[in-house]
Amino acid sequence: MSSVAGFRREGVEWISEATGTRWVPVIGLEVHAQLRTRTKLFCGCANEYGAPPNSLTCPVCTGQPGTLPVLNGDALELAVRAALAIGAEVAPRSKFDRKNYFYCDVPKNYQITQYDQPYCQGGGVELPSGRRVRLNRIHIEEDAGKSMHETEGVTLVDLNRAGVPLIESVTEADLDGAQDAADYLTALREILVYAGVSNADMEKGEMRCDVNVSVHPAGEPWRTKVEIKNLNSISNVVGAIEHEIPRQIAAWEGDGPDPVQETRLFDAAKGATRSMRTKEGEADYRYFPDPDLPPVTADEAFVEAQRAALPELPAARRERYQSRMGLSAYDAGVLTASRDVADFFEAAARLSGEPKEAANWISNEVLRALSGDELEAEHIDELPLKPFDLAELIGLLDKGVLHASGARQVLREMMRTGKAAGELVIELGLEQVQDDGALEAWCREALEARPEVAEQVRDGKTKAVGALMGAVMQASGGKANPQKVREILLRLIGVEE
């Protein structure tokens, strides 16, 4: 985290250079994540990103008079999986409420949400630092549309997003800095993506964050909290928190007014928050149970079915990769950073029977290629290379058909063209020479050219054989199997290994 003038940072504390006071931040996050359903929460319109404005609408999600909402069962299933993925409790009975407020991107002028009986309570998320962030609740709600204030007096509204299913998760105020917030969002995103609940792509607005921040001198009670709304990237969350903490401290310490309970917006361009409305300006949402929707029931059988459908989550996978497959903690981390990569790895490991090899090839070659710009693909699932292809390549290496540098060459071509490894080996002329007669001939040539090396080897400097191997490899045009060459050379020199 950056340094801020006027403060010294010690652990979580911000020490004011002016007063010497040690300030402790208290932070909680509210995260909206779009559920990955085929259709919207209460109607049959497609839940899709990027369609022409208002093309994904119907009488229900445009709030036409007389229409009624019908809960999308898939949304409930995904929401319950999210709850289970963070170890939370699913309420056997919850209900939907109406949150009443007038705005042009809310076609009914109320939002259907869950107020005092959310479907999920508790749970928590582990951060890499070891800290556990507790969740207070998760509830299901419908998204609003998108309004764009074009020029003065013109507002355009796109209702494609209106009625898209969201889950809003609310943490306890367990975080104490921007790093925590960033770690939490990363971890939560990972869980939601793994669980198949949400794509949680912040750039597409599939995951959005509100931050609650307050500061207090160490050892004193908590003070007034401020909400910063609509943060749409982790860097904005970090920026907003890093700005808001010193702003609040300065306000407490200065002669001006103390911080008030309010809602602020973060201006990423200026790197500053500004007031949107104070508590007095808050709407009275007049929540009441939505009479159009019966209570939601999630009985044990339903919850257990969702648990069974839940894929293994990243922490469990990392643990298994290390304990059962012998991977390093680092490799396990790299491979589980995205579910697609982990799934790819597991398939390749299973098909090849060589988890370590599969891990090495993926993390050293495939992921590196994806992060560079020689390939069009950015994600592993966009590659023409499939786990089966990688397993085949590993098999060819094992059998000695290919050596490592040849395999790298083949892999690059596989990622580009999707051709099979065997085919490429022939196409690129990379088959290793397995014929002992030919290998022995090259070895004899090398020994004759450098008799002094054979002497060194006989004297015990086995390593020196490398020089001879280099010569053989050169003579073979790189196609000799190094393992075999070594064996033959040592045999010809008359040394036992």
Place this chain on the structure above:
Amino acid sequence: MSGESGKGPLDLGAAELREALLAGEHTVVEVVEAHLARARERDGELSAFQFLDDERALARARELDAARAAGEPPGPLFGVPLALKANMCLAGVETNCGSRVLSGYRPPYTATFVERALAAGAVPLGITQMDEFAMGSSGENSAYGCPRNPWDPTRSAGGSSSGSAVAVAAGLCPISLGSDTGGSVRQPAAFCGIYGLKPTYGRVSRYGLVAFGSSLDQVSPFARNVRDLELVLETISGHDPRDSTSLPLPPFEPERPAELMRLAGLRVGVPSQYRGEGLDAEVGTVCDAALAQLESMGAELVPIELPSTEHAIPTYYVVATAEASSNLARYDGSLYGARVEGDGSLQGMFAATREAGFGEEVKRRILLGTYVLSAGYYEAWYGQALKVRTLLRRDFERAFESVDLVAGPTAPTGAFRLGEKTSDALEMYLSDVFTVPASLAGLPAVSLPAGFLPGDGGLPVGLQLIGPALAEARLLRVAAAFEAATDHHARRPRPLEAGGVA
């Protein structure tokens, strides 16, 4: 135009009309033309319809005649003219709910119950007048005109489904649909001398009925005889996956008892609370006679108590207005309906649209509903109302342990004069005092023609029968027995007698 039965198509009920059509006595086009002509002739005076949709109705009639000629099986409402209340969505037809704020609004979709009626062969003639957003008991709260009671045009037809009641009572169509939130079908049925049935909450899909009080609203038919009422309920009821509050049940099936007029063993609960203060003495006398009639047919009258009844009106006006304040929030000029730009800001447009678009009663109820849901007041008002609602339900549950149905007057008075109650909202609200309890409890209730007042030019009086949840068949069986034993239902308003049957 008179058939072998000696009756013209204008004199027939829905079931009879269908039979006449199938017997080849008339074509659907003839039937529809006759009703449109009658409606056009009479409606200047009655103002039942917002508009008649001749073109659509005749096109539909021709389709049905052609389908019949092609040998397609006729639906249960084949060729039957139908009137729809102005809060029912029919794709492309203006659905303004009697409000300026929805003037010109043509829904892009058709309500489930309308689809079902159409599929059964019904022919919508037009859209009827109603109190704005179904808020009212007299028909006077409409931006588009106030229907007249066909028994006395100086009097109210009741509300809010005023036009649909008048259309059936005056013979402009044999059946119509209204919506009943706190009595909006039963009370006008009583005022107009016809049958009105509010089904069990959830019997009929609300998809396509513009919401007023979502936990109370039910689409409800009007008819001039019990069989027609059953026919309509059979057609429009049954589960609808588009309405999560619709009950997971097949369509309603009527009982057809072997001995229609025997009511032996039937226990009829007569609540003391339905005969107290505010009940017009003459209305009470007519209802007593009707109850005595039931008794003479073998029913046992059992005095019962529904002690929470006195809280029903305040409870209703909290629950219904709370829901309405939220349901009506969407009318802000941004997506559909009327728009008033105001000061140019978004909030300004919302405010100006709503200020100009809503009538006084609707504004009053939105304010009331907004207040009872406000932070700090919620528990005292809305929360409390929900508790009382539970008590009202329990009252009925307890009663139905010892009786089969509950009977009493539908409304405390006969049709009152137009303008008589407009200055006093509370007095207007009290005309729903007997209908609101069944609404809050979600129970089925029917208003049937029970007799006539001796004075006031012989205005009709309605008897209300309330049953346990899903006991429509029982209610209608009793109503049919009463119908068979009396002729109140057969008496028609005078102008109709004069201009009707030869």
